[in-house]
Amino acid sequence: MARGAPSPADQQVVRELAARGVVVTPSRLESWRRAGLLSRHRRRGLGRGQGSVVEAVDPVVVETAAALARHLRQGRNRRLAVLDWFAEAGMPVLPGAAVVPEPPAGAVREALVWVLEGSVSQRLLEVARGAAGAGEEGQDALYAVAGRMLAARPHRRPVHPAVMRAALLAGEDPPDEPGSGGVVHLFAALGLGPQEVGAEALAEGFAAVGMFDLTAGEWAQMLGAAERGEAPPVPWELLGEVDSVEQVLGASDEELVRARTVLIGLRPFYAMYMLHGLFMPDTPGLAALRARIDERGLGPVLDQVISISPTPQQFAEGLVACLGGMLDELYEALMTQLATDSHVFRIPGDEHGAAGFMNTWTHTLHEQANGGTGFGDGA
Template identity: 65%
Template sequence: MRELAAHEVAVTPSQLESWRRVGLLPRHRRRGLGRGRGSVVDAVDPLVVEGAAALARHLRQGRDRRLAVLGWFAEAGTPPVRPGACRVPEPPVAAVREALVWALQRSASQRLVEFARSAAGAGEEGQDTLYAAAGRLMGPYRGAANPALVRAALEAGGDVPAEAEGPDFRSMVHVAAAIGLGAQEVGADALAEAFAAFGMFGLTAEDWAQMLGAAERGEGPEVDWGLLQQNADIVAQVQRASDEELVRAREVLVGLRMFYALYMLHGLLLPDTPAQAALRQRIDDWGMFPALDHVIAINPSPRQFAESLTVCLEPPFDNLYETLMKQLAEDPHIFSIPGDDTSPAGFGETWLRTLRELTNPGRAVGGGADNGSGRSG
């Protein structure tokens, strides 16, 4: 208890005992004192203390313990903020899997899949009901505006153009309908609109419609819609994944969060560097920014973390992460402005100066550095 008090968390003995009973914390080793004299703890295991402290940080009044486990798992995969600080130990993977399944079963995504499957065979009435329910569950979410176009508008002192607006993800309802009613019932044009909104691989709705239409007519490669059915059930995905795959998905999610943040901050006049431009180019080459925007949250809730981690089990996100990590290894100087010897301190000062200039009418905004392509954006 003294060690936990040093972590500035309040934990009662009964809480510790309940966490041990459900397998979240191991017991300290005890040494017997002899017949009839009981036992004593010789030394407190620091890993047990760190684990208990992490669990206590994420367990608030009224919050289900499984959400706290997800928060602990997320924290354990994040590098310490303070230099020299110990990394948070891992929670038991069995408890993480249980918490993921519990959270995903209650997610809007899973409820939508289950609703879609229940609508199968219900005719037009069932289809209308499905689309109405999907609209309520998905909401009116739009993707983020294109950061490069936002930056250009800010630097020019003009308005953000309409073409910078992010995709409307409401068309993803067609994917949900295909899961429940079948792809043939939904049609190639509607599915093409949905896939284009998600933005993967940079394909337009016309590109998708051409490919899906050719497949329908038997003029192109056949589409395996079974993969859509299989991957739609996010609970089953987590249940199928190995312990190692869950940990890897967290690594991918944490890494992509960093790259996504850099991409987004470009729109907020973060000083540009050749290393940053190369990373953005990799993301653009894959056409993955809309997909990242749909999946990544910088400060996710445990429920958001659970859904995002499940998506990162998929090969496209894992492969993108590997590509970006290789690019970062080739040029790690993402915060080094060419010709500025004061970085990273100079980098931060340049950014703050640029943001201050933005609020001063009549002053040019000059946050970009030449990235070797003749552009500052």
Template identity: 65%
Template sequence: MDAVDPVVVESAAVLGRHLRQGRDRRLAVLEWFAEAGMPVRPGAVPVPEPAICAVRRALVWVLERSVSQRLVELARSAVGAGEEGQDALYAAAGRVLRAYRGAANPALVRAALEAGEDVPVDAEGDFRSMVHLVAAVGLGGQEVGSDALAEAFAAFGMFGLTVDDWAQMLGAAERGEGPPVDWGQLQQHADLVGQVQRAGEEELVRARTVMIGLRGFYGLYMLHGLLLPDTPALAALRQRIDEWSMFPVLDHVISINPSPRQFAESLAVCLEPPFDKLYEVLMEQLATNPDIFSIPGDDTGPVGFGETWIRTLREQTKATSGEFGQAGTAGEAFA
């Protein structure tokens, strides 16, 4: 036993945690890759990295079967298919996007809870209009039109711009009065499979770091709506996200407890530079003020922070007669 490489032993252990009868090994590889990127607890043995070639194969296998990729392929197949093909594309994309309901803005949820009012359930953006963005991937922006795309970009929450803001910019580009739009970039970035295939080993590992980091920041932003004590450090992190108008985008692409399939899609998205840059901005802010769980004037630190949160939740439960699970409560708002 002394001659056995510890890396081999730990690799066998991590496979044992994620493999089970009847499960595709590629899903276990993705869970292994995700676990290897998590922070190591004091005294724990670091999880060795799986072979990156196996990770890439698993990512591609999952992404090729994802709803996102199927929509991209359907959009491409609509090119030259006439009105019938375009109608089929819009119908299929509409069915997928209609099922998505984003989270209500945590600040609005918190304000409603503190005021004893019903919390908002639906997100502000209408993601059904994003069907136009899917169509643009295959048909091109010129075919879809600037007005429809303005609705799609505004629904996605990009840069905090309104429908009118987008309509003015896209309309000016369409008329040749402003900088041209390279719709080929949209088509390229929508192809998650291609992005993973082109990415190097360091890029995939970096995307994992970005995704795991943004998952934590997104979780803190969401918990603000569930009455998490609002320290200056937490408020500063939310402000950075708001400055980038990225909450709706993070809400769309980040999962708190992702399945291997969700992990694959989120990691592919986090290969994009804007997510890497946002992660860097938030990490810099965290380094500037790391006391996210310290309430000013309370020298008990994280312990007092946790006790304050629990007490607040109990008081809120009493104020609502213990009906936290009823329609219109915070839990439903974040479903």
């Protein structure tokens, strides 16, 4: 084979992908190898001094190249492609479909850190740490910078699906939950210390992120009781979880994969939870799943973390939120509940199962769109 000429194995990979309508070149395969994203074909030794040959085209190389071709488009940053590839590798495999190989763990970690370092939350954290020890001037500067950064990404608490459902059934507009920039207080606490920020401001911050679905007043009461020694001390070390970069660097490869499992696994549960507000027929199974979320007060947190079709940036931030802790525990509780009653889309008394469920929902949506009221509490 001429020096620099593509190997027969790579030529075979190019042909196999071309048969799927995927266009790659041998030189592109080599560039992916140089970047550490594509492995070489397995080789078999011919004996001492005889060299080696490729036994067969490695299916993993073919599927890896196919994944890279899907995500690493011309001019796109390689790290974003790696995150999309990592997300795809965690999706359920459809019958007859090929398994998407995992990207190199080191490339995934590098991509996560790179994306998170550019996030608003990480930049806010850096500003907060820079304000430490700078007195009132530093605190004022922190809040001024944070205000400008958060203005581009205003946060609004989601309307609870049961409240949304009741309002729409009554022919009323859903309540407009006020926005809040209170989240900046949590970042300020990391830089300036919780005592400098104060219980009232921190209460607003916890309420702004929807922590346990408590109001600012309820948080203020709890924090005040802790300050007076009337309740257990507040575990301020939990604020350290705001540093998403440190979390990724401290997580093992297995923990990152587990976080992906939790993040992707929570999506359908979040959809079922929120669609209750848009006239999805209710069933005992769906009600039980919603109860698992509501009893933990994690509906607002899911609303911030879960995106049905996330960008790589949203995926990275959601992944960090699912690194252990309360969302991992919620996922396990929901999976256990689903195993207990898997007939979530079966309306009691309707023998048509999921088909009857969808017909009922379609009919209800049609009725509501036409100003009807053909919708009962049991539907």
